Amino acid sequence: MVIKHKFKWLALLFIAVFVYLGKHIYDFYSHRGAVPVLTRQWLNVPTDASVSQSLYDPRYKDAADQTLKAMQSRRALTGAASYSVAVGVNDRLVWAGAIG
Incomplete structure (x- = not known):
């Protein structure tokens, strides 16, 4: 037993x-x-997501624009509701961006 x-x-x-x-x-x-x-239910992710960015060092403007475009294409590919990214160089924040 x-x-x-x-x-x-x-x-x-x-x-x-x-x-x-x-x-x-x-x-x-x-x-x-x-x-x-x-999933418990299907969720519709809006296609027209708001985009915001803050550039703290103008030397990185081109890289910031490329990163924002990459974030937009990645969001469309994955169907994520939002993404946010922050980039620092030498312990200083140079750019921050968000989509969704």
Whole structure:
């Protein structure tokens, strides 16, 4: 009787660990596009997202514009609701941008 009781707890522990780890593995592959993403409901991400940026060092204007365009294309590709990025050089903030 004691062996059956221990076996039940061991089986329950194994199932709990399998479910816990399995969910993280599934999430990893679903965000890579290998398996469908499980959601409770479909969410529509707006296509016309607001864009804001702050340039603190004008020497980085071209790089900031390129980064903002890359963020916009990445957002369209992934369907993310928003992105935000901050860039620092030599411990100083030089640019910050957000989309969504």
